[in-house]
Amino acid sequence: MTVGVLGAGALGQLLAHQLAAADLSVTLLRRPGTTDRQISHTLHPLNGPEQRRSLTHVASDTPLPLSLVLVLTKAQDCLNALAPLLSWLPESVPVVLLHNGLGPQQAAAERWPERPWWAGSLSDGALALNPHTVRHTGQGTRRAGPLSVSVQAMAMPAPLAQLGFEYDAEVMTALWQKLTVNLLINPLTARDRVTNGTLLHRDYLATLRQLADEAAAVGQASGHADSPAAILDRALSVASATANNRSSMLQDIEAGRPTELDAITGYLLQQARRYGLPCPGHQALYQQLQG
Ligand SMILES: NC(=O)C1=CN([C@@H]2O[C@H](COP(=O)(O)OP(=O)(O)OC[C@H]3O[C@@H](n4cnc5c(N)ncnc54)[C@H](OP(=O)(O)O)[C@@H]3O)[C@@H](O)[C@H]2O)C=CC1
Ligand SMILES: CC(C)(CO)C(=O)C(=O)O
Incomplete structure (x- = not known):
């Protein structure tokens, strides 16, 4: 199964590299109408030499066997970006909202109440040098926890733990x-x-x-x-x-x-x-x- 990363900007690329480095299958979910393709991406990590990887880009309205979706758009783009994806994504697949700010998390959970919503935050620094090159500029703390009541008894999805997210039962705090x-x-x-x-x-x-x-x-x-x-x-x-x-x-x-x-x-x-x-x-x- 594959982790979908919706939002292929600075942080989305960084997490996609880190998922791939942990031997997990990852796909960058792009705007509808985007042509599916493999693109060579470069990561400048905090330490060590640059890393190159071929990452898969697929339009978000194309059904895929995803086990988890990480949402890394800007806050104001989150709901629009989710709509084409949620038109086909099975309701059992956890979706993790990771943007800064508040508001879209509650709006998403109200608009699609049956979904297993998670939310979280990162204090890493990531800088996109161009659309396919990202620099990790600061190691931060990463926390995620259940947003929906239905998720509260669930364990944190394994890829989040592999990315260094700490489970936080009080994620709203x-x-x-x-x-x-x-x-x-x-x-x-x-x-x-x-x-x-x-x-x-x-x-x-x-x-x-x-x-x-x-x-x-x-x-x-x-x-x-x-x-x-x-x-x-x-x-x-x-x-x-x-x-x-x-x-x-x-x-x-x-x-x-x-x-x-x-x-x-x-x-x-x-x-x-x-x-x-x-x-x-x-x-x-x-x-x-x-x-
Ligand atoms: N960068 C950082 O260091 C940190 C960022 N954050 C937070 O993380 C979030 C993401 O930040 P960052 O990565 O910097 O943002 P970017 O602007 O670099 O990336 C956002 C991405 O979202 C994509 N996007 C927007 N609308 C859609 C859509 N409808 N469908 C698919 N993709 C879409 C954009 O795609 P396109 O290229 O097509 O426009 C873009 O690639 C923000 O909330 C930010 O505040 C938090 C901590 C650190
Ligand atoms: C923590 C801080 C203020 C770091 O610059 C940040 O989250 C941001 O710039 O959005």
């Missing part, structure tokens, strides 16, 4: 915590066009505190007991560990691509409206970065 990091780092670095480490300068502290306070209030209203201090500390330690990185939102803006703003700040603002909580700091960033 992990996703919330990753969201808070992205909420504090991504919009500010994208607005000011600065590296993550620039946010450690004292000029940013008052703004980061405000963003953490607002996020904590929304988190507490929606069931995440996360304090403003914990949110601020988490973001500052990630900014320090990734000081030279340009956040994914900044990279998207610089490349003229759509950003994941709606699944990050947009998601928080949607929850804030639901609970009647003001979030002027996040609202201002959203307006500055929108469109």
